[in-house]
Each structure stands twice: as structure tokens, then as C-alpha cells.
Amino acid sequence: xxxxxxxxxxxxxxxxxxxxxxxxxxxxxxxxxxxxxxxxxxxxxxxxxxxxxxxxxxxxxxxxxxxxxxxxxxxxxxxxxxxxxxxxxxxxxxxxxxxxxxxxxxxxxxxxxxxxxxxxxxxxxxxxxxxxxxxxxxxxxxxxxxxxxxxxxxxxxxxxxxxxxxxxxxxxxxxxxxxxxxxxxxxxxxxxxxxxxxxxxxxxxxxxxxxxxxxxxxxxxxxxxx
Amino acid sequence: xxxxxxxxxxxxxxxxxxxxxxxxxxxxxxxxxxxxxxxxxxxxxxxxxxxxxxxxxxxxxxxxxxxxxxxxxxxxxxxxxxxxxxxxxxxxxxxxxxxxxxxxxxxxxxxxxxxxxxxxxxxxxxxxxxxxxxxxxxxxxxxxxxxxxxxxxxxxxxxxxxxxxxxxxxxxxxxxxxxxxxxxxxxxxxxxxxxxxxxxxxxxxxxxxxxxxxxxxxxx
Numbered sequence: 526x527x528x529x530x531x532x533x534x535x536x537x538x539x540x541x542x543x544x545x546x547x548x549x550x551x552x553x554x555x556x557x558x559x560x561x562x563x564x565x566x567x568x569x570x571x572x573x574x575x576x577x578x579x580x581x582x583x584x585x586x587x588x589x590x591x592x593x594x595x596x597x598x599x600x601x602x603x604x605x606x607x608x609x610x611x612x613x614x615x616x617x618x619x620x621x622x623x624x625x626x627x628x629x630x631x632x633x634x635x636x637x638x639x640x641x642x643x644x645x646x647x648x649x650x651x652x653x654x655x656x657x658x659x660x661x662x663x664x665x666x667x668x669x670x671x672x673x674x675x676x677x678x679x680x681x682x683x684x685x686x687x688x689x690x691x692x693x694x695x696x697x698x699x700x701x702x703x704x705x706x707x708x709x710x711x712x713x714x715x716x717x718x719x720x721x722x723x724x725x726x727x728x729x730x731x732x733x734x735x736x737x738x739x740x741x742x743x744x745x746x747x748x749x750x751x
Numbered sequence: 752x753x754x755x756x757x758x759x760x761x762x763x764x765x766x767x768x769x770x771x772x773x774x775x776x777x778x779x780x781x782x783x784x785x786x787x788x789x790x791x792x793x794x795x796x797x798x799x800x801x802x803x804x805x806x807x808x809x810x811x812x813x814x815x816x817x818x819x820x821x822x823x824x825x826x827x828x829x830x831x832x833x834x835x836x837x838x839x840x841x842x843x844x845x846x847x848x849x850x851x852x853x854x855x856x857x858x859x860x861x862x863x864x865x866x867x868x869x870x871x872x873x874x875x876x877x878x879x880x881x882x883x884x885x886x887x888x889x890x891x892x893x894x895x896x897x898x899x900x901x902x903x904x905x906x907x908x909x910x911x912x913x914x915x916x917x918x919x920x921x922x923x924x925x926x927x928x929x930x931x932x933x934x935x936x937x938x939x940x941x942x943x944x945x946x947x948x949x950x951x952x953x954x955x956x957x958x959x960x961x962x963x964x965x966x967x968x969x970x971x
């Protein structure tokens with residue numbers, strides 16, 4: 526009896542996988558053909574609708590993700606010692622941005638701020654400042670990592686890597702006596718680096734095609750049931 | 752509160768947040784973590800607001816809540832479909848109903864795969880392969896040869912890195928791999944240096960902005 530139930534369950538799961546794989550194949554193939562067909566053809570219009578649906582679905586997925594983030598942090602609030610305070614900071618920041626946006630939309634600011642939009646100013650202060658500062662911080666990590674690279678182990682690849690780094694950095698400097706450094710850097714960027722970048726990008730493109738075909742054929746497990 | 756006061760508060764807040772982030776250079780500390788969590792909270796809120804105002808509301812106004820009398824029931828139903836599929840994604844958190852949540856994932860993966868395949872072939876592989884084949888058109892023979900050999904050897908390097916076959920150890924393949932590795936290393940080195948320069952520019956710009964604000968306050 527139990528064995529029968531297990532077999533039925535296994536069959537149902539396999540049917541689920543087949544339905545998912547068929548849907549992926551149909552949606553992917555239609556989108557692909559629609560994108561390379563004229564925009565006013567039936568398949569082109571269908572692909573356009575699919576793309577709009579995917580955009581809206583992605584927006585809903587973003588909302589689901591943000592709600593999940595906030596619920597996780599709400600759940601961590603009572604555990605002060607395990608980062609509950611930081612969770613409070615996350616929730617208060619999100620609540621403040623939302624509240625300011627609502628006040629902006631309803632034109633609720635009074636006095637001298639009447640008619641002003643505070644949201645964009647808040648964005649400039651918090652989002653832009655913090656992201657710029659973090660991006661600036663990356664400079665120190667990159668320099669330190671390059672230094673650590675040579676301390677770890679000296680190989681021919683490490684030497685070539687460091688030589689490229691130094692050529693680009695020195696070539697960037699406006700040195701009067703070393704004008705040749707700028708020419709070497711320009712040549713390096715235009716010829717060998719372009720060749721390497723081209724090879725890497727073609728490799729990435731071919732990899733994308735391989736994975737895409739595997740997904741369309743149902744060989745990838747991203748949407749398959751266990 | 753006046754607009755000038757608001758700008759002043761914003762300037763001080765920006766200075767304090769910048770110092771909190773740069774305090775990480777001393778050690779991973781309480782102030783840095785607060786700044787990062789402020790960024791997470793605000794970024795989440797801004798993304799959610801953008802998703803609602805720029806995508807969801809215009810979509811719902813054009814389909815489900817359309818004032819146009821000619822909007823058919825099928826278009827209104829189509830308007831609900833992505834919302835329904837998105838809500839199904841919530842079920843993925845439950846082990847029991849996770850299968851139903853797969854439907855939304857299937858839509859995203861199917862359409863995304865179609866777009867990615869067309870983009871990769873038409874937008875990346877074909878133009879770059881055409882550029883590689885025209886390597887000699889605008890360059891000298893030596894530079895053209897370096898461009899072509901570099902592109903091909905880089906591809907060979909990655910092709911044979913992922914395979915464990917006996918022909919990998921043949922001398923000519925090993926030579927191509929060696930050359931390819933050199934080009935990849937040069938490229939990554941140059942990109943690394945560019946990243947250093949970019950972050951240095953951002954760092955100097957941040958310091959300049961904050962110093963200007965401090966000097967304004969001292970002078971004012």
C-alpha cells in the first residue's frame with residue numbers, strides 16, 4: 526500500500542517536471558523566435574507580451590524579496606545580541622524612506638517645505654553617499670590584494686598580471702619624462718587586452734548559449750522538483 | 752524647517768555616514784555595520800517603491816483597472832496573471848506547497864532563457880566573432896595577428912581547461928593554452944588596474960565633497 530503511494534507520488538513528481546520543462550521550452554522558444562521576427566508579426570507580438578509579463582513578474586518577485594528581507598529582520602528583533610539592533614536599523618531605514626515617499630506623494634509637507642520633494646534629497650544623502658563611500662573603500666582592498674598576491678607565491682602568471690597592472694597605472698600618470706609609458710599603456714589596452722577581452726566575452730556568450738540550450742531541453746534543475 | 756536647514760542636515764548626515772564607512776579601515780566595527788544596514792534598509796525601500804510605481808501601478812492601470820471601455824475581459828485577466836504568478840512565488844517558502852511556486856519560476860526562466868540566447872548570439876558572439884575576423888582591417892599586420900591569435904588562444908585556454916581528455920596534453924594544445932593564459936592574465940591585470948583607478952577617482956571625489964562641505968561650514 527505504502528509502496529503504491531510512493532510510486533504514485535514519484536509519477537506525479539515526474540509529471541510536474543515534464544509540465545515545467547514543456548512550459549519552459551514553449552516560452553523560451555516563442556520568445557526567441559519572436560525577438561528575431563518582425564515586431565508586428567503574431568509571434569513578435571506574443572514575445573512582446575511575454576516580455577511585459579516577465580517584467581511585471583520580476584517586479585512582484587522584487588516585492589516578495591523585499592518583504593522576505595523585512596520579515597527576516599523583524600524575526601531577529603528580539604535577539605539583541607545576535608544582531609537584533611542592526612535589524613532594527615534596517616527596518617527603521619526602510620520605514621523612513623517609505624514614510625518620506627508617502628509624504629512626498631501626498632504633498633503633506635507644510636511651511637517652507639511645501640511643494641518640495643524630500644525623497645530625492647534623502648536618496649542623494651543616504652544612498653549616493655553610502656554607495657560612493659563603499660566604492661571608495663574598495664580602492665584600499667584592491668591595492669592590498671595586489672600586494673598580497675606577490676607575497677603569497679611568485680609565478681610567471683602573477684608577474685604578468687602585476688606587470689599589466691603597473692603598466693596601466695604608470696601609463697595613467699601625467700609624467701613628462703615618461704611619455705613612452707602612456708604609449709605602451711595605450712598599445713596594451715588596444716591590442717592584447719582587446720584580444721583577451723574579446724576571447725573572454727565570446728567564451729561567456731558561448732557559455733550562455735550552452736546553458737540556455739540545456740535549460741530549454743530540461744537538463745538544468747533550477748525549476749525541477751526534487 | 753527651511754530648505755537650507757534641510758540641506759545642512761543632509762550635509763552633516765552625509766559626512767557622518769561617510770566617516771562611519773571609512774571607519775572600516777581601522778577595523779570591522781559597530782559604526783561601519785550600522786552604515787551598511789542603513790544602506791540595506793534604504794536600498795530595499797527604494798527598490799520596492801520603484802517596482803510599485805514604475806512597473807506594477809502602470810501595468811494594473813493599463814490592464815485590470817483600465818478606464819477604456821474597449822478593454823476586453825481577457826486583457827484584464829492577463830493583467831492579473833503576473834501578479835498571481837508572483838504571489839505563487841511566496842509558496843516556495845513552504846516545503847509542502849513549493850511545487851506551486853515553481854510555476855512563477857518556470858515563466859521567468861523560460862522567457863529569460865529566450866532573451867539570453869538571442870542576446871548572447873546576436874549581441875555578443877556574432878559581433879565579436881566578426882570583429883575578430885576583421886582584425887587586420889584597421890591595424891598593422893603584427894597588431895592584427897596579435898588580436899586574432901590572442902582571441903583564439905583565449906578561447907582555446909578556456910575550452911581545454913574544462914576538459915580532461917588525453918589530447919589536452921599534446922604539445923601544440925599546451926602551447927596555445929600557455930599563450931591564451933598569458934592574454935587572459937594581461938587582460939585581467941589591465942581590468943584590475945582600471946578598477947583601482949576607478950575606485951581611486953570615486954574615493955578622491957568623496958573626500959573632495961566632504962572637505963568642501965567642512966570648509967563651507969568653517970567659512971560660513
